[in-house]
Amino acid sequence: MTTVQKGEAATVHWATREPAEVCRRALHHEPFRATHPLAAHPLFTIDALMRLAREVSKRKGDLYFDAGDVSIDDKWGKIPVPDRPVTDVIERIESAGAWIVMKHVELNPAYAAVLADWAAFVRDVAGPSGAHLLRKPEMLVFITSPNRVTPFHFDAEVNFLVQIAGSKDLWVCDPNDRTVTTEEELEIYYAGDIAAGHYKPRVDVEAQHFQLDPGDAVHIPTHGAHWVKNHNNISISLSLNFEFPAWYRADIYRANHYLRRLGVTPRGPGCSVLSDRAKAATGAAIRLTRDARRRLVSGARA
Incomplete structure (x- = not known):
């Protein structure tokens, strides 16, 4: 882990678990582990996130939550949405079976500063030749009930899943395996259907498995299909993303x-x-x- 000494104290920063050159080659292609300094950050306590949820709920499209018994092959939009304010769901998060997503959290200046530190870290991992492809950094916050599943899906962004509180299991597939994520599914995704990926029964055997605890992060490669199962605890995690320019893919x-x-x-x-x-x-x-x-x-x- 990379640290910077300040007198007798040490400040922990973002760092890769493997050498930087190994992660530079893996970026966009293979998952790799990182560590981060956010596990005890005051911006990510439940009380702070309650205040943030009230703020985000005022912006159209930046708040999503659902609740129910979810399986790996379920689809977004098919899971029941509670008919109550998101703050009520957060208060009942231990028993609600819920998954709460707050998008574009970086519109709040305090969270933007946290995102900027991560963005500098990823640009450093990418190196000068790769950093020019990284656009529009974004922060999403997830609050998840115990044992909740996040279904199989893939994303277009450069993505790091960052564990703040609680623990969970993550499975990540090879983004280049077209028997897992087909060309047709990618085309449909970019045409506008973000739920285009379909779970195939064998992928759970071949996927790479990670356990995430507070302080852990995993780079999920672009188009790498993945799913998550929360442990028997409330989970707070982040999805920190860069977009690629539209012409790239x-x-x-x-x-x-x-x-x-x-x-x-x-x-x-x-x-x-x-x-x-x-x-x-x-x-x-x-x-x-x-x-x-x-x-x-x-x-x-x-």
């Missing part, structure tokens, strides 16, 4: 989605530089048209 997969709908079997990103450039331009046009339509609809509703 998203616009290519978006173009491939529409090519497949036309009966073409497209090649994935990285097979042809010229093809990727053409698809990125097409995917960008699709994205901009879709965004313009959404703004028009939003304006009409207003």
Whole structure:
């Protein structure tokens, strides 16, 4: 663990468990462990998070919570949402069977400062040649009931799962195994369905397993399907993310989605530089048209 001496005290910072050059090669491709200084941070106590939840609940789309008996192959939107304020759910979190997500927590300046420390750490891991791809750092906070499962899914972002309080098990799949996450699922994801990944029965045998305790973090590679099972305790954890620029992968997969709908079997990103450039331009046009339509609809509703 990396420490900086201040007189007789030591300040703990973000650090990788393995040598930096090993983690630099693994970034985006393989999971790896890290350590962090946030386990006793006052911003992540239940009382502080209650105040944060009231703040986040005022922003449309930045708060999600559900409750119920969830299995590994369940999907977002299919789990019951409690008909009560999120603060009530937090107060009952030990018995609620709930999963609470607060997004864009970095809009609060105090949390933004915490995120900035992490972002500097990841840019250092990525090195000069990789840091230019890392955009828009974001912090999400998870509050989870004992024994709750977070279902199988994958994400587009550069992601670190950070354990603050409680403990849990995490399973991470190989992001390049197309029998786990198919090209079609990736295309559908980038076309707008974040629940595009489907659990396959054999993946629990082949996935890499991690136990997370307070002070632990794991890098989950982009497109690496994963799921989580909380231990018999209340869990507080963070998802700290960077986005990639849209041209890097998203616009290519978006173009491939529409090519497949036309009966073409497209090649994935990285097979042809010229093809990727053409698809990125097409995917960008699709994205901009879709965004313009959404703004028009939003304006009409207003």
